[in-house]
Amino acid sequence: TASEPWWKSAVVYQIYPRSFADSDADGIGDLQGIIERLDHLSRLGVDVLWLSPVYPSPHDDNGYDISDYCGIDPLYGTLEDFDRLLAAVHERGMKLVMDLVVNHTSDEHPWFTASRDGGADGPMRDWYVWRPARAGMEPGTPGAEPNNWGSFFSGPAWEWDEGSGEYYLHLFSRKQPDLNWENPKVRQAVYAMMRWWLDRGVDGFRMDVVNLISKDPALPDGHVPEGSRYGDGSPYYVCGPRVHEFLAEMHREVFAGHPRRLLTVGEMPGVTVDEARLFTDPARAEVDMVFTFEHVGLDHGPGGKFDPRPLRLTDLKASLGRWQTGLAEVGWNSLYWSNHDQPRAVSRFGDDGPAHRDRSAKALATVLHLHRGTPYVYQGEELGMTNAPFASVDDFRDIESLNHHAHAVADGADPERVLAGLRAMGRDNARTPVQWDASPHAGFTTGTPWIPVNPNHLEINAEDQLADPDSVFHHYRRLIDLRHTEPAVTHGDFHMLHPDHEQLYAFTRHDTASGTELLVLANISGADLTVDLPDGWEGTEVPIANVPVTGPLARRYTLSPWEARVHRRR
Numbered sequence: 119t120a121s122e123p124w125w126k127s128a129v130v131y132q133i134y135p136r137s138f139a140d141s142d143a144d145g146i147g148d149l150q151g152i153i154e155r156l157d158h159l160s161r162l163g164v165d166v167l168w169l170s171p172v173y174p175s176p177h178d179d180n181g182y183d184i185s186d187y188c189g190i191d192p193l194y195g196t197l198e199d200f201d202r203l204l205a206a207v208h209e210r211g212m213k214l215v216m217d218l219v220v221n222h223t224s225d226e227h228p229w230f231t232a233s234r235d236g237g238a239d240g241p242m243r244d245w246y247v248w249r250p251a252r253a254g255m256e257p258g259t260p261g262a263e264p265n266n267w268g269s270f271f272s273g274p275a276w277e278w279d280e281g282s283g284e285y286y287l288h289l290f291s292r293k294q295p296d297l298n299w300e301n302p303k304v305r306q307a308v309y310a311m312m313r314w315w316l317d318r319g320v321d322g323f324r325m326d327v328v329n330l331i332s333k334d335p336a337l338p339d340g341h342v343p344e345g346s347r348y349g350d351g352s353p354y355y356v357c358g359p360r361v362h363e364f365l366a367e368m369h370r371e372v373f374a375g376h377p378r379r380l381l382t383v384g385e386m387p388g389v390t391v392d393e394a395r396l397f398t399d400p401a402r403a404e405v406d407m408v409f410t411f412e413h414v415g416l417d418h419g420p421g422g423k424f425d426p427r428p429l430r431l432t433d434l435k436a437s438l439g440r441w442q443t444g445l446a447e448v449g450w451n452s453l454y455w456s457n458h459d460q461p462r463a464v465s466r467f468g469d470d471g472p473a474h475r476d477r478s479a480k481a482l483a484t485v486l487h488l489h490r491g492t493p494y495v496y497q498g499e500e501l502g503m504t505n506a507p508f509a510s511v512d513d514f515r516d517i518e519s520l521n522h523h524a525h526a527v528a529d530g531a532d533p534e535r536v537l538a539g540l541r542a543m544g545r546d547n548a549r550t551p552v553q554w555d556a557s558p559h560a561g562f563t564t565g566t567p568w569i570p571v572n573p574n575h576l577e578i579n580a581e582d583q584l585a586d587p588d589s590v591f592h593h594y595r596r597l598i599d600l601r602h603t604e605p606a607v608t609h610g611d612f613h614m615l616h617p618d619h620e621q622l623y624a625f626t627r628h629d630t631a632s633g634t635e636l637l638v639l640a641n642i643s644g645a646d647l648t649v650d651l652p653d654g655w656e657g658t659e660v661p662i663a664n665v666p667v668t669g670p671l672a673r674r675y676t677l678s679p680w681e682a683r684v685h686r687r688r
């Protein structure tokens with residue numbers, strides 16, 4: 119309907135600038151490189167670009183450690199380049215969303231250096247989370263940290279500052295100190311910065327770990343899981359006591375009454391469906407949608423993400439189905455298989471071997487894009503890019519992987535097993551350069567790429583796929599087009615079929631306004647699968663499929679490995 123927000127029928131494309139396209143041969147992607155590749159994105163048909171951070175940064179965590187919120191890192195270009203990019207995006211009828219990283223800053227941000235160097239009684243001290251050593255312990259020694267929380271990037275969540283005689287909290291790297299959101303001055307400074315970007319013309323924000331900004335001020339010790347050195351602090355900072363208050367305040371101060379309808383999406387590790395409904399209820403005016411982590415945690419084993427276990431299709435369907443139902447009446451879902459923190463979708467959820475790579479990439483895309491919510495495509499996913507063949511630990515660049523390896527091996531883990539975990543789950547899988555063509559370095563750079571290009575760019579690249587109407591790229595393009603032209607994709611209700619089936623992903627979407635119904639059937643396996651169409655679906659049209667459908671379909675038919683179809687009836 120006319121009053122519905124535009125982003126309900128939109129598809130977002132995530133750009134990880136470091137690995138997208140390099141225009142100046144320094145081996146690192148940049149803004150001019152993005153400008154030169156915008157035609158690829160217009161052809162794909164996406165509506166919105168989300169830019170991972172491009173701000174000045176020491177790049178301890180590839181830009182998620184920001185040292186200046188109102189600038190562009192010289193690696194990527196200048197503010198003028200940014201304005202040119204934004205204008206070029208808008209000219210093509212697309213929108214641009216910035217990454218907002220305000221749970222923490224870089225330790226090189228002037229707010230932090232002032233907070234640290236002003237000493238324990240300094241005027242900016244309470245911009246960050248400082249605490250003295252544990253009573254009775256020798257400051258700076260193991261176990262003297264103010265509490266027992268571990269950091270997401272291994273080791274304790276606290277760093278000792280000799281100069282001021284206290285520790286500061288960092289949920290991520292020690293170069294990513296957490297801001298103190300209890301301090302209204304911090305919040306106002308963040309809101310002012312957000313308004314500055316909106317005045318520049320951006321169309322919204324993807325908000326990094328924004329459900330971690332409110333910590334229980336008592337910062338209690340967490341439960342220490344079996345086999346772990348550190349306590350789990352998440353009950354005290356995941357969706358903490360004031361998070362809804364802070365996001366409602368942000369909405370009032372930044373988004374309310376803004377002349378353009380924006381897109382806001384909160385990245386929320388550990389968020390539950392019930393919390394997500396609160397965050398995305400339009401009546402509460404907080405954010406438009408959130409990224410859940412539930413479906414990307416199902417293959418984590420007892421030892422965490424680097425100890426993967428096989429994923430069961432029934433678990434995946436149960437999770438995604440619960441989110442569909444939970445946000446059906448109130449709120450809205452975001453939909454994703456991959457991003458810069460996750461392994462490549464086809465390698466993780468599909469089959470990246472030569473026999474099934476192309477089909478399984480398309481099957482996964484079909485399933486995701488037919489769910490109700492806003493789909494996010496991560497760069498290269500539209501080409502079916504795969505995980506990378508990392509030979510040794512030296513091939514990794516990511517702080518999370520490198521820290522995990524160092525800590526696990528120091529604690530006595532088998533290095534080959536640790537490496538196997540990194541290969542399967544490491545974030546660098548998603549960070550190898552986009553494969554534009556079959557030339558050296560895949561057309562990403564004429565210099566030396568900061569991380570090697572996947573050698574399979576000879577078989578998997580954008581140039582070949584654009585020329586082939588049956589490619590993964592064109593399948594994504596058709597799915598995006600279907601969302602734009604078929605209201606049932608955006609508005610239809612969602613009903614899961616056969617939740618207990620181990621091979622079949624099946625659901626219907628019914629749009630009462632237009633009287634249209636869609637039936638999605640996907641064989642999520644490498645074996646043939648015979649299915650019976652539900653009543654009344656015989657002979658219906660098939661607007662999209664990953665294997666050509668010839669002639670009217672009988673009631674019972676066989677789906678070949680990874681075959682996926684969408685039926686439509688009115």
Ligand code: TEU
Pocket residue numbers: 179182183219270290326327385387423458459518545
């Ligand atoms: O990620 C937050 C997050 O919780 C995880 O996905 C994290 O990256 C890690 O993989 C946990 O195992 C966001 C960003 O997307 C990520 O790139 C940043 O490193 C992180 O926040 C800190 O800013």
